[in-house]
Amino acid sequence: FAAELAAREALPLQWTLAQLGQARHLAAVRRLIMPPPPGQPKNWRAYRERFVEPERIRAGLAFWRAHESWLERAEAEYGVPPEIVVAIVGVETFYGRLVGRWRVLDALATLAFDFPAGRSDRSAFFRAELEAFLLWCRREGIEATEPRGSYAGAIGLPQFMPSSLQRWGVDFDGDGHVDLRGSVPDAVGSV
Numbered sequence: 432f433a434a435e436l437a438a439r440e441a442l443p444l445q446w447t448l449a450q451l452g453q454a455r456h457l458a459a460v461r462r463l464i465m466p467p468p469p470g471q472p473k474n475w476r477a478y479r480e481r482f483v484e485p486e487r488i489r490a491g492l493a494f495w496r497a498h499e500s501w502l503e504r505a506e507a508e509y510g511v512p513p514e515i516v517v518a519i520v521g522v523e524t525f526y527g528r529l530v531g532r533w534r535v536l537d538a539l540a541t542l543a544f545d546f547p548a549g550r551s552d553r554s555a556f557f558r559a560e561l562e563a564f565l566l567w568c569r570r571e572g573i574e575a576t577e578p579r580g581s582y583a584g585a586i587g588l589p590q591f592m593p594s595s596l597q598r599w600g601v602d603f604d605g606d607g608h609v610d611l612r613g614s615v616p617d618a619v620g621s622v
Contacts, residue, residue, distance in 0.1 A: 450575040453576050460537070460538050460542060464542060490528075493526075495517050504565075505612060530579065531580040531590075532579055533580060534578070535584050535586060538581070539561040540582070541558035561584075567600075585609055588612070591621065599621055601620035601621045
């Protein structure tokens with residue numbers, strides 16, 4: 432994988448090997464990626480009670496007020512109403528409270544090279560996401576061991592997978608970097 436990635440993307444092989452060599456296998460990620468056990472089907476009421484509740488609504492209003500100028504700019508440039516952006520950030524990470532604790536490198540490498548049996552094999556998808564993640568780290572000058580995210584490798588306030596970050600990530604604050612973890616403007620512009 433490292434040799435193919437390095438050759439295809441003109442990356443130094445030693446850099447690629449060094450990044451991948453820091454990945455740790457996470458058995459918990461293999462368990463979490465599995466579908467829930469059969470039981471009661473999910474319904475709108477259960478979903479609504481989890482996401483449309485007073486604390487999240489208050490947090491959403493505070494987020495909207497604090498970042499109103501960025502939300503207005505995103506609407507002007509992309510035509511996406513602020514309530515849509517605010518709702519996505521709220522559902523995905525509770526306005527940054529729940530961005531994930533897993534090292535993205537570890538989660539993606541585990542799922543890329545040791546995807547659990549018992550469901551459709553998505554290891555090729557996660558290998559592509561691992562590749563996109565390493566390319567993003569290289570471009571942004573980030574140590575691959577630094578970013579934290581979901582057990583599936585999603586990053587930042589909007590929980591973008593690395594390929595989505597590569598494709599849709601926007602440097603909305605103009606600092607020369609796409610940072611969905613530490614820049615609310617970049618997260619707003621990207622959503």
